[in-house]
Amino acid sequence: MSDVKIKIIDRDQVSHEVDAPTDMNMNLMEVVRSYELAPEGTIGICGGMAMCASCQCYVLSDHVLPEKSDDEEAMLSEAFNVNANSRLGCQIHITPALDGLKVELAPEEL
Amino acid sequence: MIKTDILIIGAGPTGLFAVFEAGLLKLRCHLIDALAQPGGQCSEIYPKKPIYDIPGFPEVLAGELVDNLMEQIKPFQPGFTLGERADTLEKLDDGTFVVTTNKGTKHHAPIVAIAGGLGSFEPRKPQLENLKKFEDNGISYIIRDPEVYRDKKVLIAGGGDSALDWSIFLADVAKEVTLVHRRNEFRGALDSVEKVQELKNKGKINLITPAEVIALKGDQKLEGLIVENTATKEQTEVAVDNFIPLFGLSPKLGPLADWGLAIEKNAIKVDNTLDYQTNIPGVYAIGDVNTYPGKLKLILCGFHEATLMCQSAYQRIHPDKKYVMKYTTVGGVEGFDGSKKEAPKAVVKTIE
Numbered sequence: 418m419s420d421v422k423i424k425i426i427d428r429d430q431v432s433h434e435v436d437a438p439t440d441m442n443m444n445l446m447e448v449v450r451s452y453e454l455a456p457e458g459t460i461g462i463c464g465g466m467a468m469c470a471s472c473q474c475y476v477l478s479d480h481v482l483p484e485k486s487d488d489e490e491a492m493l494s495e496a497f498n499v500n501a502n503s504r505l506g507c508q509i510h511i512t513p514a515l516d517g518l519k520v521e522l523a524p525e526e527l
Numbered sequence: 528m529i530k531t532d533i534l535i536i537g538a539g540p541t542g543l544f545a546v547f548e549a550g551l552l553k554l555r556c557h558l559i560d561a562l563a564q565p566g567g568q569c570s571e572i573y574p575k576k577p578i579y580d581i582p583g584f585p586e587v588l589a590g591e592l593v594d595n596l597m598e599q600i601k602p603f604q605p606g607f608t609l610g611e612r613a614d615t616l617e618k619l620d621d622g623t624f625v626v627t628t629n630k631g632t633k634h635h636a637p638i639v640a641i642a643g644g645l646g647s648f649e650p651r652k653p654q655l656e657n658l659k660k661f662e663d664n665g666i667s668y669i670i671r672d673p674e675v676y677r678d679k680k681v682l683i684a685g686g687g688d689s690a691l692d693w694s695i696f697l698a699d700v701a702k703e704v705t706l707v708h709r710r711n712e713f714r715g716a717l718d719s720v721e722k723v724q725e726l727k728n729k730g731k732i733n734l735i736t737p738a739e740v741i742a743l744k745g746d747q748k749l750e751g752l753i754v755e756n757t758a759t760k761e762q763t764e765v766a767v768d769n770f771i772p773l774f775g776l777s778p779k780l781g782p783l784a785d786w787g788l789a790i791e792k793n794a795i796k797v798d799n800t801l802d803y804q805t806n807i808p809g810v811y812a813i814g815d816v817n818t819y820p821g822k823l824k825l826i827l828c829g830f831h832e833a834t835l836m837c838q839s840a841y842q843r844i845h846p847d848k849k850y851v852m853k854y855t856t857v858g859g860v861e862g863f864d865g866s867k868k869e870a871p872k873a874v875v876k877t878i879e
Binding site: 456457458459462463464466468469471487490491494495497498499526527 | 568572573576645651653654685686687708709710712714774775777778780792793794818824
């Protein structure tokens with residue numbers, strides 16, 4: 418069992434530092450859900466297929482993340498509140514390289 | 528008034544399978560769904576994605592699963608109210624229910640089974656000032672009657688199939704068609720993308736990319752839009768009569784939330800020790816829409832919940848009848864359409 422520390426600023430601007438496992442095949446959206454940092458039904462709606470933007474987050478630290486897939490790129494092009502540092506949490510796999518990652522959850526689409 | 532035994536709200540996999548289990552108990556079902564076709568998320572969001580955890584199917588496409596379920600329930604002749612959202616639930620003095628849709632269609636049943644998944648799919652709306660003001664005065668999210676746009680100046684925003692297809696269609700109807708998308712790439716069927724390219728070259732579609740609509744102009748009705756190039760930040764005003772944002776659909780629990788049901792974590796609380804009944808006797812919630820300790824939002828769990836719900840519904844409808852569960856391998860499947868499926872009888876013949 419190996420964990421990395423990730424800082425997540427929730428939609429109410431509250432900062433949380435959480436342990437995320439690197440050996441559980443988890444992505445960032447699932448980490449947010451497992452700590453219930455956003456209400457169920459408001460994040461990870463499509464289940465992690467990059468087909469909704471409910472897990473959009475802004476990457477605040479300068480970690481090098483894997484390139485966006487075409488699906489993620491296309492989804493972000495239709496999402497709202499998108500910035501240059503926007504990513505879909507469900508497409509970010511938790512790896513040891515992410516230790517110290519800092520992200521902020523994008524506002525919920527209403 | 529549509530009458531049935533079990534009124535199912537939501538025609539996703541769980542709702543569809545409930546029709547089968549109810550049919551084995553000779554109970555008839557009617558389904559309401561806000562989408563135009565059955566299948567729920569499986570048809571709307573990911574029809575081409577494979578699912579690997581349906582028991583007995585090592586791999587099945589979500590769209591195929593829906594086709595199979597429709598085939599499986601066909602003998603039980605379910606009714607459908609599609610393209611309408613269930614808006615209100617009314618309990619009558621005799622304990623039965625009337626559910627009315629947003630279009631006023633009324634349904635009457637002794638049992639209501641909510642299989643609503645994540646809620647009803649509503650158009651995603653752009654976040655623009657004064658959006659509400661123009662919603663009936665130039666902005667629409669769904670094209671119901673293309674003739675409305677004849678000889679009008681129309682701007683469509685979006686990068687998916689519906690944005691492409693409607694731009695192509697309206698190019699022959701409207702006076703002017705402008706298509707705005709945040710990227711230069713479109714994700715749609717290849718021939719649609721090529722057709723838009725061709726119409727753009729002929730000057731029949733005015734394509735603006737990468738860009739987005741950032742403001743609405745007009746007094747009483749919509750008169751123009753401010754379009755900003757996302758790369759250069761350059762802004763242009765486009766005069767329009769109609770603005771059609773086509774950004775896909777997103778699910779909303781919606782009116783269900785006001786039915787007096789106990790809700791927790793955006794889902795309906797049910798009794799998972801027995802029959803998935805809600806706090807309103809006679810109203811059940813099955814599949815992704817419900818919650819209970821240990822809940823998993825899996826299709827296979829929805830199937831199980833639908834099965835137990837039907838047993839409980841049978842008891843409510845027929846309190847005096849005794850019932851013993853029959854295996855389909857033993858009892859076969861007798862449809863309301865007169866069809867009968869059963870295991871072939873073994874041949875008894877002497878070998879000489």
